[in-house]
Amino acid sequence: MTLTQASQETSFKSRPLEPAGTPFRRFRGSAHPFGSTPTSEGTNFSLFSANATAVQLLIFTNPSDKQPIKVVDLDPGDNRSFNIWHAYVEGVKPGMGYAYRVDGPREPWNGHRFDPEKVLVDPYSNGNSLELWNRGSACVPGDNIETSMRSVVIDLDDYEWEGDEPLNRDMADSVIYEMHVGGFTKSPTSGVKNPGTYLGLIEKIPYLKSLGITAVELLPCCSYDHTDVLKEHDGKKLVNYWGYSTMGYFAPHQGYCVDETAGNHIKEFRDMVKALHRAGIEVILDVVYNHTDEGNHQGPMFSYKGIDNATYYYLTGPDGSKEFYYDYTGCGNTFNCNHPVGEKLILDSLRFWVEEMHVDGFRFDEGSVLSRGEDGSPMEHPPVIWAIELDDVLGKSKVIAEAWDAAGLYQIGYFPGARWAEWNGKYRDCIRRFIKGEPGIISEVSSRMTGSADLYQGRHEQPINSVNFITAHDGFTLYDLTAYNEKHNWANGEGNNDGIDDNLSWNCGVEGETDDQWVNDLRKKQNKNFATIHMLSMGVPMIVGGDEYMRSQGGNNNTYCHDNEINWYNWDQIQNETSQEMIRFWSMLIKKRTLYINHFKGRYFTGQTNKYGLSEVSWHGTKVNQPGWQDADARCFAVTYGDTAEDTDQTANIHCMFNMYWEGIEFELPQLQGLSWYRSIDTAQPSPNDISERENMVRISGNSYTVGGRSIVVLVSKPT
Numbered sequence: 001m002t003l004t005q006a007s008q009e010t011s012f013k014s015r016p017l018e019p020a021g022t023p024f025r026r027f028r029g030s031a032h033p034f035g036s037t038p039t040s041e042g043t044n045f046s047l048f049s050a051n052a053t054a055v056q057l058l059i060f061t062n063p064s065d066k067q068p069i070k071v072v073d074l075d076p077g078d079n080r081s082f083n084i085w086h087a088y089v090e091g092v093k094p095g096m097g098y099a100y101r102v103d104g105p106r107e108p109w110n111g112h113r114f115d116p117e118k119v120l121v122d123p124y125s126n127g128n129s130l131e132l133w134n135r136g137s138a139c140v141p142g143d144n145i146e147t148s149m150r151s152v153v154i155d156l157d158d159y160e161w162e163g164d165e166p167l168n169r170d171m172a173d174s175v176i177y178e179m180h181v182g183g184f185t186k187s188p189t190s191g192v193k194n195p196g197t198y199l200g201l202i203e204k205i206p207y208l209k210s211l212g213i214t215a216v217e218l219l220p221c222c223s224y225d226h227t228d229v230l231k232e233h234d235g236k237k238l239v240n241y242w243g244y245s246t247m248g249y250f251a252p253h254q255g256y257c258v259d260e261t262a263g264n265h266i267k268e269f270r271d272m273v274k275a276l277h278r279a280g281i282e283v284i285l286d287v288v289y290n291h292t293d294e295g296n297h298q299g300p301m302f303s304y305k306g307i308d309n310a311t312y313y314y315l316t317g318p319d320g321s322k323e324f325y326y327d328y329t330g331c332g333n334t335f336n337c338n339h340p341v342g343e344k345l346i347l348d349s350l351r352f353w354v355e356e357m358h359v360d361g362f363r364f365d366e367g368s369v370l371s372r373g374e375d376g377s378p379m380e381h382p383p384v385i386w387a388i389e390l391d392d393v394l395g396k397s398k399v400i401a402e403a404w405d406a407a408g409l410y411q412i413g414y415f416p417g418a419r420w421a422e423w424n425g426k427y428r429d430c431i432r433r434f435i436k437g438e439p440g441i442i443s444e445v446s447s448r449m450t451g452s453a454d455l456y457q458g459r460h461e462q463p464i465n466s467v468n469f470i471t472a473h474d475g476f477t478l479y480d481l482t483a484y485n486e487k488h489n490w491a492n493g494e495g496n497n498d499g500i501d502d503n504l505s506w507n508c509g510v511e512g513e514t515d516d517q518w519v520n521d522l523r524k525k526q527n528k529n530f531a532t533i534h535m536l537s538m539g540v541p542m543i544v545g546g547d548e549y550m551r552s553q554g555g556n557n558n559t560y561c562h563d564n565e566i567n568w569y570n571w572d573q574i575q576n577e578t579s580q581e582m583i584r585f586w587s588m589l590i591k592k593r594t595l596y597i598n599h600f601k602g603r604y605f606t607g608q609t610n611k612y613g614l615s616e617v618s619w620h621g622t623k624v625n626q627p628g629w630q631d632a633d634a635r636c637f638a639v640t641y642g643d644t645a646e647d648t649d650q651t652a653n654i655h656c657m658f659n660m661y662w663e664g665i666e667f668e669l670p671q672l673q674g675l676s677w678y679r680s681i682d683t684a685q686p687s688p689n690d691i692s693e694r695e696n697m698v699r700i701s702g703n704s705y706t707v708g709g710r711s712i713v714v715l716v717s718k719p720t
Helices: 003-012 181-185 198-203 205-211 265-278 304-312 340-355 367-371 383-390 425-435 442-449 453-459 517-535 577-595
Strands: 035-038 042-048 054-060 070-073 084-090 097-103 150-152 176-179 215-218 222-224 229-233 236-239 246-252 282-287 361-364 398-401 421-423 466-469 540-544 617-620 636-641 654-659 665-668 675-682 704-707 711-719
Touching: 003 042, 042 097, 042 304, 054 084, 070 084, 097 304, 176 181, 181 198, 198 205, 198 265, 205 265, 205 577, 246 265, 246 340, 265 282, 282 340, 282 398, 304 340, 340 383, 367 383, 367 398, 425 442, 425 466, 425 517, 442 636, 517 540, 517 577, 517 711, 577 675, 636 665, 654 665, 654 704, 704 711
Parallel strands: 176 215, 176 540, 215 282, 282 361, 361 398, 398 421, 421 466, 466 540
Antiparallel strands: 035 042, 042 084, 054 070, 054 097, 097 150, 222 246, 229 236, 617 636, 636 654, 654 711, 665 704, 675 711
16 A cells, blocks of 8 residues: 555544444545545545435445445435535445435426435446346336446556556647447457457557557447447347447446456456557547436436436526426437536546546547537637646647537537647548549638648647548448448438438449449549548548448448447458458558658648749649639649758658549649659559559659549659
């Protein structure tokens, strides 16, 4: 035990409230920290509830036990400090289960939904067990002791980090790979020992490293209800697969543990983080603070709703009542993020994941909800967003906002804060439109490729504020963008009515899978076009896991409910010739971006020129310096990135030509004294000539180059 731990234990046990020898003897305990804090002789428990009148602490020998071994009634005098209920209980050790029952006003019209029979998990729990959980029994009044969740006491100090720390890589150097922990290895084709788990992911780290990505952005890893069967359709159970309905913000998701009852939630997650860091890969968590899994007034009561409903949620109702829930999220409720208690929970949670779990950053689902005040209106300086922005612990963590919510608030380009990056939905839409052949938008494409200065530069922000993405977990995969004009969501059991209708996709002439080789070759080329323009863009690229091998969801653009082959990686497919060709293309492309990163990082262009007379960026059409911005039929343009570095031996000017017309087009090339152009990428060429190592690039003679229909060519200069 450290001196700090010894001092903490002395503080917790400063005032016994029961005679010595009493099993699980109760002490006054401490109001801080919130949650459960084990020591060598017991555990301190602390719970906030401003409106509760009584609190019971239930202690279970094992989280799977149906009945508690001890029920501790907290004394409102001795075990309460203002709005915080607390007690130290002797003999409670790590691995044991606990939960609460909370009583108070039963006045839904005033926002209070207390039910003294409902068993509730700790909002600050570091582990939850769903072994006994029955969601239905949490949705109706009455005792659910034998069908409720349990929180688990976990010792956060019992781990050897072996010197691991967050990697703190510059945002400008990042290539983000969005992925689902379970779906990555859950297929039997993965061949891992523990499929669908944190430990299973570890076995596939060499694959991630070979791609060259610098960070994984993991779909929600906070505790959620993976057992919730939303419906059955065609004999399949449809469940909460993505995880965007959080139960516990301090607990790694139990469904990704090898054994969720063993209390290894923290250890297994840490093992994964440590292994990824050893491979040089950062960990970014997708976090969902905008709502919880308790839903609306008809949803389950398992924590916040039963502990202090009026504090944790935005409430509304007729004639000023607070009987119902504002739904800015489209998920039944909205978390009261800028209430002092909601703000504290969010900040404490983020600090926990950084300090205790060593994660490197966060992506905030429906982040615009965090900008709403307690009355629901957007705030100019929302406290929680600025607290995250300026917090010393979080200062080096990457923070990425999904800068919109389900109630119409759309903040792309003006999300509060300065260092917050944003999922740039305008980049996604523009690049999709261009690659599928829409004419007359090359001016916007040029802006999106160069860091969306029209969105960010005016606010003194930088290209790294733009997270550039073409696909994400919700929507078509990259391959499906080239194979489907329409969504095909029939497997979701909603009559194909869910998911967006306008996907900005083009099926290359045939809807869905086909044996037509010409169509399949075109789709492959279009995937390479998407990849190439993505990696040639200033900002921070994010790709979706599986796009590198042309993973398909069969045209389903809303696979939230499928814990099956629709979402799982197919490792057999990864080994086939076409997939290997695409993986090679992506990995070499990412390597090239890294090699020439100075063109795609840093601040916006200043007009600086190099010794060859090239400025940082020059725009062209099929003729040099004639981009044709106003041409309503234009599907072609070119750009030259001039290398303004002082290294005179290794100049790396880059000339890129984009032709989304269906026939080949001849482009005039800029002429540089003492330099020759070499072909680095030509998506019209068959593999392996589609992308070349620097030493194998083909020298281009003459003053022009014909770019094939629907193709991209990238040339790199070298001394003649």
